[in-house]
Amino acid sequence: MLEAGDKRITGYLHANLYAGETPRPRIRHKTLAKTSIFNKAHFVQFRNPYRRLLLRTSQTNVSDTDWQTEFSAAVTDTNVLCRHLDVPAVNVETGYPLLVPKPFIQRMETGNPNDPLLLQVLPQPEELQETIGFSADPLNESAAGTNGILIKYPHRALVLASPHCGIHCRFCFRRCQYPFHFPHTFPFQQKNEADILMPLHRIQDGGIEEIILSGGDPLMFGDERLSEICQHIIQMPNIKRLRIHSRLPIVLPSRITPQLNAVLDLPIPVYLVLHVNHPNELNDAFVQHRRLLRSPVLLSQTVLLRRINDDIETLAKLFTALTDIGIVPYYLHQLDKIQSAAHFEVSIETGCRLIKQLRSRLSGYAVPRYVREVAGASCKEIL
Protein backbone atom coordinates (compact mmCIF):
# COMPACT_ATOMS: atom_id res chain seq x y z
CA MET A 1 0.00 0.00 0.00
CA LEU A 2 1.07 3.57 -0.57
CA GLU A 3 0.74 5.12 2.84
CA ALA A 4 4.21 4.23 4.14
CA GLY A 5 6.50 6.96 5.37
CA ASP A 6 8.22 9.95 3.88
CA LYS A 7 9.20 9.73 0.25
CA ARG A 8 11.02 12.06 -2.08
CA ILE A 9 9.18 13.47 -5.02
CA THR A 10 10.66 15.21 -8.00
CA GLY A 11 7.46 16.82 -9.17
CA TYR A 12 5.76 19.65 -7.43
CA LEU A 13 2.36 20.95 -8.21
CA HIS A 14 1.45 24.04 -10.08
CA ALA A 15 -1.53 25.62 -11.72
CA ASN A 16 -2.02 24.79 -15.35
CA LEU A 17 -1.36 27.56 -17.81
CA TYR A 18 -4.14 26.47 -20.08
CA ALA A 19 -7.70 27.57 -19.51
CA GLY A 20 -9.99 24.85 -18.32
CA GLU A 21 -7.47 22.07 -17.87
CA THR A 22 -6.67 20.45 -14.62
CA PRO A 23 -3.59 21.56 -12.65
CA ARG A 24 -0.86 19.03 -13.32
CA PRO A 25 2.35 17.95 -11.72
CA ARG A 26 5.37 19.84 -12.96
CA ILE A 27 7.96 17.34 -13.98
CA ARG A 28 11.45 17.97 -12.68
CA HIS A 29 14.46 15.74 -12.93
CA LYS A 30 15.99 16.81 -9.64
CA THR A 31 14.63 16.16 -6.18
CA LEU A 32 12.78 19.23 -4.97
CA ALA A 33 11.14 18.33 -1.74
CA LYS A 34 10.72 15.72 0.91
CA THR A 35 7.15 14.79 1.65
CA SER A 36 4.79 11.87 1.88
CA ILE A 37 3.78 10.88 -1.64
CA PHE A 38 0.26 10.62 -0.32
CA ASN A 39 0.28 14.20 0.92
CA LYS A 40 -1.66 15.65 -1.96
CA ALA A 41 -2.10 19.22 -0.80
CA HIS A 42 1.60 20.12 -0.81
CA PHE A 43 2.77 22.78 -3.27
CA VAL A 44 -0.57 23.23 -4.95
CA GLN A 45 -1.25 26.72 -6.24
CA PHE A 46 -4.65 26.61 -7.82
CA ARG A 47 -4.88 29.67 -9.98
CA ASN A 48 -7.07 27.88 -12.48
CA PRO A 49 -10.53 29.51 -12.54
CA TYR A 50 -12.21 26.17 -13.26
CA ARG A 51 -10.68 24.67 -10.18
CA ARG A 52 -13.25 26.23 -7.82
CA LEU A 53 -16.13 25.07 -9.97
CA LEU A 54 -14.77 21.53 -10.12
CA LEU A 55 -14.25 21.38 -6.40
CA ARG A 56 -17.93 22.22 -5.97
CA THR A 57 -19.19 19.76 -8.55
CA SER A 58 -16.97 16.93 -7.31
CA GLN A 59 -18.92 16.85 -4.05
CA THR A 60 -21.49 14.66 -5.74
CA ASN A 61 -18.96 12.05 -6.92
CA VAL A 62 -19.47 8.44 -5.93
CA SER A 63 -16.41 8.54 -3.70
CA ASP A 64 -16.33 12.32 -3.10
CA THR A 65 -12.83 12.23 -4.48
CA ASP A 66 -11.51 15.24 -6.31
CA TRP A 67 -9.85 13.81 -9.42
CA GLN A 68 -7.92 16.99 -10.02
CA THR A 69 -6.31 16.86 -6.61
CA GLU A 70 -5.55 13.18 -7.11
CA PHE A 71 -3.94 13.97 -10.42
CA SER A 72 -1.96 16.86 -9.00
CA ALA A 73 -0.29 14.41 -6.61
CA ALA A 74 0.87 12.09 -9.41
CA VAL A 75 4.34 10.57 -9.05
CA THR A 76 6.97 11.90 -11.43
CA ASP A 77 10.17 10.45 -9.97
CA THR A 78 11.29 6.94 -10.89
CA ASN A 79 13.18 6.52 -7.59
CA VAL A 80 10.05 7.32 -5.61
CA LEU A 81 8.04 4.84 -7.62
CA CYS A 82 10.65 2.06 -7.39
CA ARG A 83 11.21 2.56 -3.66
CA HIS A 84 7.52 2.60 -3.05
CA LEU A 85 6.95 -0.66 -4.95
CA ASP A 86 10.13 -2.21 -3.54
CA VAL A 87 11.60 -2.91 -6.98
CA PRO A 88 15.17 -2.19 -8.22
CA ALA A 89 15.80 1.46 -9.11
CA VAL A 90 16.07 2.40 -12.77
CA ASN A 91 18.37 5.26 -13.71
CA VAL A 92 17.78 6.20 -17.30
CA GLU A 93 17.26 9.65 -18.79
CA THR A 94 15.07 9.38 -21.86
CA GLY A 95 13.69 12.90 -22.28
CA TYR A 96 10.19 11.50 -21.79
CA PRO A 97 9.63 11.58 -18.06
CA LEU A 98 7.60 9.40 -15.78
CA LEU A 99 4.07 10.50 -14.93
CA VAL A 100 1.74 8.16 -13.08
CA PRO A 101 -1.14 8.97 -10.70
CA LYS A 102 -1.30 7.10 -7.41
CA PRO A 103 -4.64 5.36 -8.07
CA PHE A 104 -2.89 3.60 -10.97
CA ILE A 105 0.14 2.74 -8.79
CA GLN A 106 -2.17 1.17 -6.23
CA ARG A 107 -3.06 -1.49 -8.79
CA MET A 108 0.61 -2.57 -9.14
CA GLU A 109 2.09 -5.49 -7.21
CA THR A 110 4.72 -4.62 -4.61
CA GLY A 111 8.04 -6.38 -5.18
CA ASN A 112 7.26 -7.30 -8.80
CA PRO A 113 9.52 -5.47 -11.30
CA ASN A 114 7.58 -7.16 -14.11
CA ASP A 115 4.18 -5.95 -13.02
CA PRO A 116 2.26 -5.32 -16.28
CA LEU A 117 1.07 -1.88 -15.17
CA LEU A 118 4.52 -0.85 -13.97
CA LEU A 119 6.12 -1.88 -17.27
CA GLN A 120 3.78 0.50 -19.09
CA VAL A 121 5.06 3.56 -17.22
CA LEU A 122 8.60 2.92 -15.93
CA PRO A 123 11.45 4.19 -18.18
CA GLN A 124 13.74 1.37 -19.29
CA PRO A 125 17.32 1.33 -20.70
CA GLU A 126 15.97 -0.22 -23.92
CA GLU A 127 14.38 3.14 -24.73
CA LEU A 128 17.85 4.51 -25.49
CA GLN A 129 18.39 2.04 -28.32
CA GLU A 130 17.72 3.24 -31.84
CA THR A 131 15.86 0.62 -33.85
CA ILE A 132 15.78 0.49 -37.62
CA GLY A 133 12.22 0.89 -38.91
CA PHE A 134 11.13 2.91 -35.87
CA SER A 135 10.85 6.72 -36.07
CA ALA A 136 9.79 9.85 -34.19
CA ASP A 137 6.59 10.26 -36.21
CA PRO A 138 5.62 6.81 -37.51
CA LEU A 139 2.21 7.93 -38.77
CA ASN A 140 3.61 11.07 -40.41
CA GLU A 141 1.07 13.13 -38.47
CA SER A 142 3.16 16.29 -38.59
CA ALA A 143 2.41 16.44 -42.31
CA ALA A 144 -1.23 15.43 -41.97
CA GLY A 145 -2.79 18.38 -40.20
CA THR A 146 -2.73 22.01 -39.23
CA ASN A 147 -4.06 23.99 -36.30
CA GLY A 148 -4.58 20.83 -34.28
CA ILE A 149 -6.96 19.26 -36.80
CA LEU A 150 -6.07 16.10 -38.69
CA ILE A 151 -8.22 14.87 -41.52
CA LYS A 152 -6.71 11.45 -42.17
CA TYR A 153 -9.88 9.57 -43.08
CA PRO A 154 -12.96 10.47 -45.16
CA HIS A 155 -15.89 11.99 -43.23
CA ARG A 156 -13.95 12.16 -39.96
CA ALA A 157 -11.83 14.91 -38.43
CA LEU A 158 -9.51 14.32 -35.51
CA VAL A 159 -9.21 17.34 -33.23
CA LEU A 160 -6.23 17.45 -30.90
CA ALA A 161 -8.09 18.79 -27.91
CA SER A 162 -5.46 18.79 -25.19
CA PRO A 163 -1.67 18.41 -25.21
CA HIS A 164 -1.70 16.72 -21.80
CA CYS A 165 -2.30 13.21 -20.56
CA GLY A 166 -3.13 11.69 -17.21
CA ILE A 167 -0.25 9.23 -17.54
CA HIS A 168 2.85 8.85 -19.70
CA CYS A 169 2.71 5.52 -21.52
CA ARG A 170 6.21 4.47 -22.57
CA PHE A 171 4.87 3.09 -25.89
CA CYS A 172 2.91 6.23 -26.84
CA PHE A 173 3.13 6.91 -30.56
CA ARG A 174 3.33 10.63 -29.82
CA ARG A 175 6.03 10.36 -27.13
CA CYS A 176 8.64 12.05 -29.31
CA GLN A 177 6.48 15.19 -29.36
CA TYR A 178 6.70 15.51 -25.57
CA PRO A 179 5.95 17.89 -23.82
CA PHE A 180 3.31 19.01 -26.26
CA HIS A 181 2.61 15.65 -27.85
CA PHE A 182 2.19 17.29 -31.23
CA PRO A 183 3.82 20.15 -33.11
CA HIS A 184 0.60 22.03 -33.80
CA THR A 185 -1.63 24.42 -31.90
CA PHE A 186 -4.61 23.09 -29.99
CA PRO A 187 -7.81 24.92 -30.93
CA PHE A 188 -9.53 24.35 -27.60
CA GLN A 189 -6.50 25.69 -25.75
CA GLN A 190 -7.16 29.13 -27.19
CA LYS A 191 -8.78 31.62 -24.88
CA ASN A 192 -10.23 33.76 -27.60
CA GLU A 193 -13.51 32.49 -29.11
CA ALA A 194 -12.47 33.51 -32.62
CA ASP A 195 -9.21 31.56 -32.32
CA ILE A 196 -11.18 28.48 -31.31
CA LEU A 197 -13.69 28.76 -34.11
CA MET A 198 -11.26 29.62 -36.90
CA PRO A 199 -9.67 26.13 -37.20
CA LEU A 200 -13.07 24.51 -36.68
CA HIS A 201 -14.27 26.16 -39.89
CA ARG A 202 -12.21 23.54 -41.73
CA ILE A 203 -14.57 20.91 -40.35
CA GLN A 204 -17.71 22.59 -41.60
CA ASP A 205 -17.23 21.45 -45.14
CA GLY A 206 -15.59 18.60 -46.99
CA GLY A 207 -18.23 16.07 -45.98
CA ILE A 208 -17.02 15.75 -42.36
CA GLU A 209 -19.69 14.00 -40.26
CA GLU A 210 -17.78 12.84 -37.21
CA ILE A 211 -15.39 14.60 -34.85
CA ILE A 212 -12.88 12.59 -32.86
CA LEU A 213 -11.49 14.39 -29.81
CA SER A 214 -8.00 13.10 -29.08
CA GLY A 215 -4.80 14.58 -27.76
CA GLY A 216 -3.19 14.10 -25.26
CA ASP A 217 -6.34 13.31 -23.41
CA PRO A 218 -9.53 15.37 -23.94
CA LEU A 219 -10.84 14.50 -20.48
CA MET A 220 -7.97 16.47 -18.95
CA PHE A 221 -10.35 19.38 -19.40
CA GLY A 222 -12.70 19.95 -16.50
CA ASP A 223 -16.40 19.28 -17.04
CA GLU A 224 -17.25 22.96 -17.55
CA ARG A 225 -14.69 23.43 -20.31
CA LEU A 226 -15.56 20.09 -21.86
CA SER A 227 -19.17 21.15 -21.97
CA GLU A 228 -18.23 24.34 -23.83
CA ILE A 229 -16.23 22.30 -26.33
CA CYS A 230 -19.17 19.93 -26.89
CA GLN A 231 -21.48 22.89 -27.44
CA HIS A 232 -19.14 24.25 -30.13
CA ILE A 233 -19.23 20.86 -31.81
CA ILE A 234 -22.97 20.25 -31.81
CA GLN A 235 -23.56 23.69 -33.30
CA MET A 236 -21.99 22.42 -36.52
CA PRO A 237 -24.97 21.08 -38.48
CA ASN A 238 -22.85 18.63 -40.50
CA ILE A 239 -21.57 16.79 -37.39
CA LYS A 240 -23.65 13.70 -36.67
CA ARG A 241 -21.40 11.88 -34.21
CA LEU A 242 -18.80 12.71 -31.57
CA ARG A 243 -16.07 10.30 -30.54
CA ILE A 244 -13.78 10.87 -27.56
CA HIS A 245 -10.58 8.89 -27.03
CA SER A 246 -9.40 8.84 -23.43
CA ARG A 247 -7.31 6.86 -20.98
CA LEU A 248 -8.03 9.09 -18.00
CA PRO A 249 -11.13 7.28 -16.62
CA ILE A 250 -9.08 4.07 -16.45
CA VAL A 251 -6.07 5.74 -14.84
CA LEU A 252 -8.14 7.94 -12.52
CA PRO A 253 -11.63 6.44 -12.10
CA SER A 254 -12.72 9.48 -10.08
CA ARG A 255 -12.60 11.42 -13.37
CA ILE A 256 -15.99 9.83 -14.08
CA THR A 257 -18.34 12.25 -12.40
CA PRO A 258 -22.12 12.65 -12.69
CA GLN A 259 -21.35 15.97 -14.35
CA LEU A 260 -19.23 14.24 -16.98
CA ASN A 261 -22.16 11.99 -17.81
CA ALA A 262 -24.40 15.06 -18.09
CA VAL A 263 -21.88 16.87 -20.32
CA LEU A 264 -21.80 13.89 -22.69
CA ASP A 265 -25.59 13.71 -22.90
CA LEU A 266 -25.81 15.44 -26.28
CA PRO A 267 -28.37 15.49 -29.08
CA ILE A 268 -25.93 13.51 -31.24
CA PRO A 269 -24.52 10.05 -30.37
CA VAL A 270 -21.34 10.15 -28.30
CA TYR A 271 -18.84 7.29 -28.38
CA LEU A 272 -16.30 7.20 -25.55
CA VAL A 273 -13.35 4.97 -26.47
CA LEU A 274 -11.37 3.99 -23.37
CA HIS A 275 -7.72 2.99 -23.66
CA VAL A 276 -7.11 -0.08 -21.45
CA ASN A 277 -4.35 -2.66 -21.82
CA HIS A 278 -4.56 -5.11 -18.94
CA PRO A 279 -7.32 -6.62 -16.78
CA ASN A 280 -5.58 -5.36 -13.62
CA GLU A 281 -6.46 -1.83 -14.77
CA LEU A 282 -10.16 -2.60 -14.28
CA ASN A 283 -10.30 -2.40 -10.50
CA ASP A 284 -13.35 -1.98 -8.25
CA ALA A 285 -13.05 1.81 -8.28
CA PHE A 286 -13.32 1.89 -12.05
CA VAL A 287 -16.26 -0.53 -12.12
CA GLN A 288 -18.06 1.54 -9.49
CA HIS A 289 -17.51 4.85 -11.30
CA ARG A 290 -18.25 3.38 -14.71
CA ARG A 291 -21.88 2.94 -13.58
CA LEU A 292 -22.25 6.73 -13.70
CA LEU A 293 -21.61 6.74 -17.43
CA ARG A 294 -25.00 6.22 -19.03
CA SER A 295 -24.93 8.77 -21.85
CA PRO A 296 -22.09 7.71 -24.12
CA VAL A 297 -21.65 4.42 -25.94
CA LEU A 298 -18.58 2.79 -24.37
CA LEU A 299 -15.91 1.14 -26.49
CA SER A 300 -12.35 0.10 -25.66
CA GLN A 301 -9.02 0.15 -27.42
CA THR A 302 -5.95 -1.83 -26.41
CA VAL A 303 -2.36 -1.82 -27.62
CA LEU A 304 -0.80 -5.27 -28.01
CA LEU A 305 2.32 -5.07 -25.83
CA ARG A 306 5.13 -7.53 -25.24
CA ARG A 307 5.36 -8.84 -21.65
CA ILE A 308 2.16 -6.96 -20.77
CA ASN A 309 -0.76 -8.51 -22.61
CA ASP A 310 0.69 -10.74 -25.36
CA ASP A 311 -0.81 -14.00 -24.08
CA ILE A 312 -4.22 -15.54 -24.54
CA GLU A 313 -5.14 -15.69 -20.84
CA THR A 314 -4.52 -11.97 -20.26
CA LEU A 315 -6.37 -10.86 -23.38
CA ALA A 316 -9.32 -13.19 -22.77
CA LYS A 317 -9.59 -11.95 -19.19
CA LEU A 318 -9.43 -8.32 -20.30
CA PHE A 319 -12.06 -8.56 -23.03
CA THR A 320 -14.35 -10.67 -20.87
CA ALA A 321 -14.09 -8.17 -18.02
CA LEU A 322 -14.84 -5.30 -20.40
CA THR A 323 -17.94 -6.93 -21.84
CA ASP A 324 -19.12 -7.83 -18.32
CA ILE A 325 -19.26 -4.12 -17.49
CA GLY A 326 -20.86 -3.06 -20.74
CA ILE A 327 -17.80 -1.89 -22.67
CA VAL A 328 -17.44 -3.29 -26.18
CA PRO A 329 -13.84 -4.23 -27.17
CA TYR A 330 -13.31 -2.18 -30.31
CA TYR A 331 -9.66 -2.19 -31.37
CA LEU A 332 -6.56 -4.22 -30.57
CA HIS A 333 -3.76 -2.10 -32.02
CA GLN A 334 -0.51 -3.34 -33.42
CA LEU A 335 2.19 -1.13 -31.88
CA ASP A 336 3.00 1.95 -33.93
CA LYS A 337 6.71 1.95 -34.72
CA ILE A 338 7.66 4.85 -32.51
CA GLN A 339 11.35 5.22 -31.70
CA SER A 340 12.27 4.06 -28.14
CA ALA A 341 9.37 1.63 -27.90
CA ALA A 342 10.63 -1.29 -30.01
CA HIS A 343 10.93 -3.51 -26.92
CA PHE A 344 7.12 -3.46 -26.65
CA GLU A 345 6.59 -4.85 -30.14
CA VAL A 346 4.75 -8.14 -30.66
CA SER A 347 4.94 -9.76 -34.10
CA ILE A 348 1.83 -9.59 -36.31
CA GLU A 349 2.00 -13.36 -36.59
CA THR A 350 1.62 -13.68 -32.82
CA GLY A 351 -1.19 -11.11 -32.79
CA CYS A 352 -3.13 -13.01 -35.47
CA ARG A 353 -2.70 -16.27 -33.56
CA LEU A 354 -4.01 -14.62 -30.38
CA ILE A 355 -7.06 -13.22 -32.18
CA LYS A 356 -7.82 -16.65 -33.63
CA GLN A 357 -7.64 -18.17 -30.14
CA LEU A 358 -9.87 -15.41 -28.76
CA ARG A 359 -12.50 -16.13 -31.41
CA SER A 360 -12.73 -19.72 -30.25
CA ARG A 361 -13.18 -18.67 -26.61
CA LEU A 362 -15.26 -15.50 -26.55
CA SER A 363 -18.52 -14.21 -28.02
CA GLY A 364 -18.04 -12.50 -31.35
CA TYR A 365 -18.69 -9.01 -29.98
CA ALA A 366 -16.05 -9.56 -27.27
CA VAL A 367 -13.23 -9.95 -29.82
CA PRO A 368 -11.85 -6.60 -30.99
CA ARG A 369 -10.64 -5.83 -34.47
CA TYR A 370 -6.87 -6.34 -34.67
CA VAL A 371 -5.60 -3.34 -36.65
CA ARG A 372 -2.57 -1.33 -37.54
CA GLU A 373 -2.25 2.19 -38.82
CA VAL A 374 -0.33 2.83 -41.99
CA ALA A 375 0.86 6.38 -42.61
CA GLY A 376 -1.09 7.97 -45.45
CA ALA A 377 -3.64 5.13 -45.77
CA SER A 378 -7.32 6.06 -45.92
CA CYS A 379 -8.29 3.60 -43.17
CA LYS A 380 -6.79 1.27 -40.60
CA GLU A 381 -5.60 -2.08 -41.91
CA ILE A 382 -7.41 -5.05 -40.41
CA LEU A 383 -4.88 -7.79 -39.61
Ligand code: SF4
Ligand atom coordinates in the same frame (compact mmCIF):
# COMPACT_ATOMS: atom_id res chain seq x y z
S1 SF4 B 1 -2.75 8.16 -22.73
FE1 SF4 B 1 -2.59 7.85 -24.95
S2 SF4 B 1 -1.81 9.82 -25.79
FE2 SF4 B 1 -1.43 9.79 -23.54
S3 SF4 B 1 0.64 8.99 -23.26
FE3 SF4 B 1 -0.75 7.22 -23.13
S4 SF4 B 1 -0.87 6.42 -25.22
FE4 SF4 B 1 -0.04 8.51 -25.34
